[in-house]
Amino acid sequence: MSKLTWKEIPIGGVIPKGGTAIEYKSGDWRTFRPVIDVNKCVNCLICWIYCPDSSIIRLEKHVDVDYYHCKGCGICAEECPVKAIKMVEE
Amino acid sequence: MSKVIGLSGNEAAAYAAKQSKVDVVAAYPITPQTIIVERFSEYVANGEVETEFICVESEHSAMSACIGASLAGARVFTATCSQGLALMHEMLYIASGLRLPIVMAVANRALSAPINIHCDHSDMMGSRDCGWIQVFCENVQEVYDWIIQAFKLSEDLNVLLPMAVNFDGFTISHAMEDIKVLEDEEVEAFLSTRKVKYKLDPNEPMTFGALMLPDYYFEAKRQQEEAMKKAYEKYIDVVKEYEKLSGRAYNYLHEFMLEDAEAAIICLGSTTGLVRQVAKKLRGEGKKVGVLKPWLFRPFPSKEVLKALENIKSLAVLDRAISFGAPFGPLCSDIMATFFSEGKIIPIFNVIYGLGGREITPKEIEEIFNLALKTAKRGKVEEKVKFIGVRE
Amino acid sequence: MYALKDLPKEELFTSGHRLCAGCAHPISVRMVTKVLRGPTVIVSTTGCLEVSSSIYPHTAWKVPWVHIAFENGAAVASGIEAAFKAFKRKGIIDKNVDIIAICGDGGTYDIGIQAISGALERKHDFVYICHDNEAYMNTGIQRSGATPKGAATTTSPAGKKIPGKPEWKKDFIGICIAHGIEYAATATPAYWGDYLMKIRKAIEVDGPAVINVLTPCPLGWRYEPKDTIKISRLAVLTRYFPLYEYERGRYKLTIKVPKPLPVEEFLKIQGRFRHLFNPEFKKELDEVKYYVEENWNRILKLCGEA
Numbered sequence: 001m002s003k004l005t006w007k008e009i010p011i012g013g014v015i016p017k018g019g020t021a022i023e024y025k026s027g028d029w030r031t032f033r034p035v036i037d038v039n040k041c042v043n044c045l046i047c048w049i050y051c052p053d054s055s056i057i058r059l060e061k062h063v064d065v066d067y068y069h070c071k072g073c074g075i076c077a078e079e080c081p082v083k084a085i086k087m088v089e090e
Numbered sequence: 091m092s093k094v095i096g097l098s099g100n101e102a103a104a105y106a107a108k109q110s111k112v113d114v115v116a117a118y119p120i121t122p123q124t125i126i127v128e129r130f131s132e133y134v135a136n137g138e139v140e141t142e143f144i145c146v147e148s149e150h151s152a153m154s155a156c157i158g159a160s161l162a163g164a165r166v167f168t169a170t171c172s173q174g175l176a177l178m179h180e181m182l183y184i185a186s187g188l189r190l191p192i193v194m195a196v197a198n199r200a201l202s203a204p205i206n207i208h209c210d211h212s213d214m215m216g217s218r219d220c221g222w223i224q225v226f227c228e229n230v231q232e233v234y235d236w237i238i239q240a241f242k243l244s245e246d247l248n249v250l251l252p253m254a255v256n257f258d259g260f261t262i263s264h265a266m267e268d269i270k271v272l273e274d275e276e277v278e279a280f281l282s283t284r285k286v287k288y289k290l291d292p293n294e295p296m297t298f299g300a301l302m303l304p305d306y307y308f309e310a311k312r313q314q315e316e317a318m319k320k321a322y323e324k325y326i327d328v329v330k331e332y333e334k335l336s337g338r339a340y341n342y343l344h345e346f347m348l349e350d351a352e353a354a355i356i357c358l359g360s361t362t363g364l365v366r367q368v369a370k371k372l373r374g375e376g377k378k379v380g381v382l383k384p385w386l387f388r389p390f391p392s393k394e395v396l397k398a399l400e401n402i403k404s405l406a407v408l409d410r411a412i413s414f415g416a417p418f419g420p421l422c423s424d425i426m427a428t429f430f431s432e433g434k435i436i437p438i439f440n441v442i443y444g445l446g447g448r449e450i451t452p453k454e455i456e457e458i459f460n461l462a463l464k465t466a467k468r469g470k471v472e473e474k475v476k477f478i479g480v481r482e
Numbered sequence: 483m484y485a486l487k488d489l490p491k492e493e494l495f496t497s498g499h500r501l502c503a504g505c506a507h508p509i510s511v512r513m514v515t516k517v518l519r520g521p522t523v524i525v526s527t528t529g530c531l532e533v534s535s536s537i538y539p540h541t542a543w544k545v546p547w548v549h550i551a552f553e554n555g556a557a558v559a560s561g562i563e564a565a566f567k568a569f570k571r572k573g574i575i576d577k578n579v580d581i582i583a584i585c586g587d588g589g590t591y592d593i594g595i596q597a598i599s600g601a602l603e604r605k606h607d608f609v610y611i612c613h614d615n616e617a618y619m620n621t622g623i624q625r626s627g628a629t630p631k632g633a634a635t636t637t638s639p640a641g642k643k644i645p646g647k648p649e650w651k652k653d654f655i656g657i658c659i660a661h662g663i664e665y666a667a668t669a670t671p672a673y674w675g676d677y678l679m680k681i682r683k684a685i686e687v688d689g690p691a692v693i694n695v696l697t698p699c700p701l702g703w704r705y706e707p708k709d710t711i712k713i714s715r716l717a718v719l720t721r722y723f724p725l726y727e728y729e730r731g732r733y734k735l736t737i738k739v740p741k742p743l744p745v746e747e748f749l750k751i752q753g754r755f756r757h758l759f760n761p762e763f764k765k766e767l768d769e770v771k772y773y774v775e776e777n778w779n780r781i782l783k784l785c786g787e788a
Contacts, residue, residue, distance in 0.1 A: 158561025
């Protein structure tokens with residue numbers, strides 16, 4: 001994507017639209033990926049509330065991972081009360 | 091219909107801000123500006139305004155609060171000078187960088203050390219590159235007129251820059267003068283309510299004050315310089331419209347006996363009146379002298395200055411501030427650049443005067459004019475920078 | 483009491499921010515955004531959270547957000563609050579807008595303390611949340627007024643003579659309470675239920691409210707990113723960081739720790755305290771332990787539990 005010129009950028013450095021960071025692929029930072037055992041998951045959402053990267057997806061029966069953004073910190077695996085998340089090397 | 095009332099410069103600034111129906115005032119007391127804050131507090135205490143007045147704990151917080159309020163879409167006013175302005179320095183750049191039309195009265199005062207509460211222009215000259223529109227006033231009437239015009243100019247959607255209205259500490263801030271003021275309704279019609287391009291709006295989640303790395307910062311700054319150009323263009327529309335309303339004209343410069351002048355003095359603020367008096371006297375003696383007073387200092391009206399001084403053979407530039415170690419004082423540097431960039435080389439010399447409230451006398455001004463006339467005849471400057479009024 | 487499944491799914495602080503893996507800031511911010519009362523404006527000061535969430539043209543914020551400078555979060559919030567107050571008086575708006583400042587400990591305990599004091603004294607209606615990771619992390623882990631005694635930072639290194647910061651941490655919450663505000667609390671993300679409740683209480687206070695949140699930093703505290711919540715929990719379980727609140731003159735211990743773990747459990751998994759376990763610095767280690775105990779007893783007394 002070509003970058004905007006000074007005539008094109010909104011004044012004062014404002015970003016007029018919220019949440020544009022979602023385009024940034026922070027998942028590239030990962031060396032270990034969390035893998036969810038959906039059979040073990042009790043959908044308690046502990047991993048969801050503790051995720052620094054909003055990368056736990058809430059589904060009907062269990063959770064899933066947004067690998068586009070997950071940085072692989074491992075907090076979810078560490079905190080999962082039923083040990084349903086494993087960190088696997090990329 | 092205008093009426094005449096007696097006000098000091100500070101009172102005139104507060105009165106104009108009141109008539110401009112400002113939403114938020116955040117200010118901190120400092121001599122010689124304090125009376126502005128006091129008067130405004132009285133308006134608030136007596137229910138004469140609907141303004142939210144924040145009596146902050148420092149000038150740094152004053153400007154920070156002004157920035158926050160302005161981002162929310164409010165019409166914002168503050169006042170300061172000297173040490174207070176210096177403490178605000180960081181925030182001045184942020185106000186202009188975020189393109190916020192904050193209006194600030196500055197009762198110019200010397201900077202420490204040594205501490206001194208009297209007038210010179212060191213305070214604002216130290217912040218002259220901060221991206222604010224700046225005007226210098228000669229008297230109380232101009233303070234009143236400029237505060238009102240400042241909101242109009244800075245809030246223009248093509249401009250959106252903060253603006254400082256400078257006036258000499260004590261000389262103007264504390265001087266009582268009968269001035270013509272507009273009716274409240276006239277000011278209201280002239281200014282209308284503030285319009286915004288972007289603001290902190292809970293319904294539209296925008297991000298302000300983002301981090302710009304080398305890939306964008308330069309573009310933002312380039313854009314800011316363009317806003318200064320727009321301010322320069324818009325200036326004339328604002329003053330013309332105000333002239334229709336008030337009968338008082340503020341075209342970029344005030345020119346005095348310049349048409350056939352051989353030598354001229356250019357200076358800012360309250361000193362100009364005295365300089366004109368002396369010029370008039372010298373004219374009576376057959377000496378061809380004139381005076382130029384720019385109201386607008388940033389953006390600098392180079393084109394108009396050059397045109398006004400077209401036929402001048404020598405020029406003395408009065409600076410009430412020192413730019414330590416620089417070839418000239420701040421105003422003189424701009425004048426030099428203005429002339430040189432157009433290939434117009436005439437003998438110009440710089441006069442540093444009036445620091446820390448030191449009076450300049452008619453006799454000293456006469457000496458400056460005479461030196462300028464001598465320089466015009468000789469075609470060469472004798473001494474590039476002269477200190478007038480200091481004990482040698 | 484909050485149930486996780488009842489919290490909104492929508493993320494007002496989105497992914498794609500550049501905070502380190504395992505950073506506690508975004509965890510705290512997400513918690514804040516889950517219990518907002520209505521229209522809200524968030525102010526941040528310069529620091530990790532700010533630089534990593536707003537790299538132009540990207541922003542992680544889906545609430546109106548503003549960053550001005552390092553030392554003036556409370557002053558900027560004052561101005562915004564004043565503007566909305568004026569708009570209400572003039573009939574321009576009729577809805578309430580909540581204002582929350584989220585600032586780091588450097589911008590709070592040190593360079594921003596004057597602006598905070600001013601804003602608290604003037605009683606602006608806003609919430610001030612300090613993300614306390616106990617040092618200047620954004621500039622590379624320098625000591626702040628929030629750094630605890632004994633912690634090694636790049637400006638209080640673990641030297642041969644002086645093992646880490648010699649001074650105790652400032653009592654920021656105590657300073658705030660001394661301003662006569664209605665609500666103040668400590669929190670940490672591990673105790674999410676406790677934190678969510680405190681955030682909402684602070685928002686609902688009519689006037690200023692302050693929360694000091696312990697936000698562990700994997701890089702600055704030198705531990706594995708996966709351990710952020712674990713350390714945040716150990717801080718409480720060892721009584722290193724008491725969780726309490728102050729409400730209109732009354733203190734309450736919100737998380738009781740009847741059988742504390744040894745302070746060493748908290749210290750030993752962090753690189754910043756590792757030197758304290760060298761035998762020659764036993765005196766300093768003991769001093770840290772003594773401080774933790776004294777501080778806990780002080781809080782207990784305030785909470786009427788001693």
